[in-house]
Amino acid sequence: MNIDMIRASAARAQGHVRRTPLLNSPFLDEIAGRRVWVKPECLQHTGSFKFRGGWSALSAMDEDTRKRGVIAFSSGNHAQGVALAAKLHGAPAVIVMPADAPKLKIENTRALGAEVVLYDRANHESREDIGASLANERGLTLVKPYDEPQVIAGQGTCGLEIAEQAAEQGVTEAEVLVCTGGGGLLSGVALALEADAPGMRVRPVEPDGFDDVRRSLASGRIERNASTTGNICDAIITPQPGDITFPLMQRLCGPGLSVSEDDALRAMAQAFLRLKVVAEPGGAVALAAALFHGDQLDAADVIVTISGGNVDPAMFARALQTLG
Amino acid sequence: MNIDMIRASAARAQGHVRRTPLLNSPFLDEIAGRRVWVKPECLQHTGSFKFRGGWSALSAMDEDTRKRGVIAFSSGNHAQGVALAAKLHGAPAVIVMPADAPKLKIENTRALGAEVVLYDRANHESREDIGASLANERGLTLVKPYDEPQVIAGQGTCGLEIAEQAAEQGVTEAEVLVCTGGGGLLSGVALALEADAPGMRVRPVEPDGFDDVRRSLASGRIERNASTTGNICDAIITPQPGDITFPLMQRLCGPGLSVSEDDALRAMAQAFLRLKVVAEPGGAVALAAALFHGDQLDAADVIVTISGGNVDPAMFARALQTLG
Structure with a gap:
């Protein structure tokens, strides 16, 4: 796992993965008491950074592997990112x-061309068993959501853009807050x-009470x-840091932060008001840390x-209500 | 008024005006029955394309003129675009x-560093008289919202980006729908x-019943x-086409379209759902025409x-309700 893999992933992404802009607003700077720059991956294809990883994984496969197909376990952003990347390939x-995932998510994933296989959580069906037997039967390749080098390389292309876009604004030293699962x-x-902006320090942000990465970085395990x-903030909650990602975080990242649900909702409202972008609760935790911590x-x-x-309309309406 | 002025404006804008991305979604293509590409100027500084014109006007002035200052009549997007452009210069x-403009708009314009002078519509105070006497006293230069060559040149930079970004996607022939005041x-x-994409045909979109441009293009006066x-859709409603803009429209634009308020709200909801951007009602009329007409x-x-x-949160919530 190294910078060359990220640069190779960026080359494969050219013309396919969206280059999201780097936004700012004097009103956000005022709240934060410092300059705030926002990389809105909500504007990426399928509405999250996950398409970067999905595209990276699919585009790195040899043609035979790819033709047999891919499989992923996800009810959320990873599902949509992998589905669209597969469709485009x-x-x-x-x-x-x-089976009890929100209907809209199931429909969206199907609309992106994927075959959705449902399992019953209540009956203790194991998604791993279902997945393994499907993968075995059809020769599908599993695309893991984060503990997978080509997926990490894809997400890293977001960092290459940050380095370049910040430098255009004269910013080479900064704290970089990343929503983390x-x-x-x-x-x-x-x-x-x-590699590209060594004056920057990257730090994870998680929801209060779901701060496994922060605690892991603090304890060293x-x-x-x-x-x-x-x-x-369910979109960014995972059981624990990955086996591949954790050593990288230990070597490269500063201490973690966490924010409340209310902070996340208020940050969503500011993103609406000042940046005109739609953030989901989990997607707003880093902005919340910048604005309120x-x-x-x-x-x-x-x-x-x-x-x-x-984010569904009802949750977004709840965020707007924080504006009073 | 020619393409060289637009290119010169783009050169002055470099590093100051935001290059907004060109977005798309398979879900929008599905609704429209064709490919839909969206240029989200809501992501521009101050939340609208008006900053392009404001920056263009300010950056084209000689230093002495600029130092004396500028004046604009507006309670909306033009006010904020000019205010921020002036502040940055x-x-x-x-x-x-x-005096009865929404408080938030007055506060936002002040927060962007402008001096706000209020006039009383009820007492039939003339904003032109107030403006003329202020301009005279202080040597201020009036920045008109549209019938002003350097402002048109600034808005034209959006077209240069459209040509370039569409070509990157292999699109050189298209109908280009523009929200029009x-x-x-x-x-x-x-x-x-x-100049840059002669295979494209540009067409205005207005709110039903406020379609002065469509009717003017049809009647020839x-x-x-x-x-x-x-x-x-108040943000894009003006009394009539401009004296400078109308001959340009006559020479270059295809027939106009108009959409209902409900169409605009439904388009706002789709922009939320599929593009993750916040559109105001007037800003959504072109997308509405593409999706529903x-x-x-x-x-x-x-x-x-x-x-x-x-757009204020209450109006946005109203748009979200169209999703059912």
Whole structure:
């Protein structure tokens, strides 16, 4: 896992993965008390950075492997990212989802051309068993959501863009806050910035109470979340850091931060009001840390990712209500 | 008024005006029955394309003129675009607004460094008189919202980007739908595309009942709107086409379209759902025409502007309700 893989992934992504802009607003700077730069990956294809990793994984396969198809376990952003990347490569995709996943997510994933296989969480069906037997039967390749070198390389292309776009604004030193689940985006961005913007320090942001990465970085060993449900920032909650991502985070990242659900909703509202972009709760945690937890930051410039924007209208309306 | 002025404006804008991306979604293509490309100027500084014109006007002035300052009449997007452009040039800006303008708009314009002068519509105070005496006293230069060559040149930079970004996607023939008020964005974009993408046809989109540009293009002379109030698409409603913009439209643009308020709200909801951007009602009319009035279009590819995203939370919530 190194910078050359990220640069190779970027070359394969050219013309396919969207180059998202780097946004800012004097109103956000005012709230934060420092300059805030926002990388809105909600504007990426399928509404999250996950398409970068999906495209990277598909485009790195040899033609025979790709033709047989891919499989992923996800009810969320990873599913859509892999589904669209497969479709655009003309490759079959099977997405394994719990039967009680939101209907809209199931429909969206199907609309992107994937075959959705549902499993019953209540009956203790194992998605791993279902997936393994499907993969075996059809010769499908599993695309893991973060603990997979080509996926990390794809997420890292976001970091290459940050380095370039920040430099255009004269910014070479900054704290870079990344919405973090398993650490694919975090470690990819950190690897890219180590090479292209060594004056930047990358730090994870998680929801309060689901801060496995922060705790793992503090203790020096992989810590688990007590639960992975019951928080509106569900899109970025995973059981624990990955085996590949964790050593990268340890080597490259500064201490983690965490924010409340209310912070995330208020950050969504500011993204609406001042940047005109739609953030999902999990996608807004890094912006929330920049705006509302400045006491834990040092740099004059802070760069934040908005990792995704796949939020239902009712939750978005709830965020808007924080504006009073 | 020619393409060289637009190219010169683009050179002055480099590093200051945001290059907005060109977005698309398979879900929007499905609704429209053709490929839809979206230029989201809501992501521009101050949340609308008006910053392009403001920057263009300020950056074209000689230093002495600029130092004395600028004045504009606007309670909306033009006010904010001129205010920020002036602030970034270190120039004073006076914005003349009705005393009953929404508080948030007055506050935003002040926060962008402008001096706001209020006039009383009820007492029949004339903003022109107030403006003229202020301009005279202080040597301020009036920046008109659309009927002003350097402003049109600035809006035209959006067209240069459309030509380039569409070509990157292999699109050189398309209908280009532009949200239209006085025609500054429309005529600027049309001039840019005449030069850089001659296979494209530019067409105005207006709210139903406020279609002065459509009627003017049809009759061959300047037609007025019966009223300029009473529609949620207020950001793009002006009394009539401009004296400079109208001949450009006549020479370069195809027939106009118009959409209902409900169409605009439904397009806002699709922009939220599929593109993760915030459109204001007036900013959504071109997307609405592409999605819901395809019977009036010919091309396999349609490119639409989202002209702005300055919408209050209550109106946005109303748009989300159309999703059911």
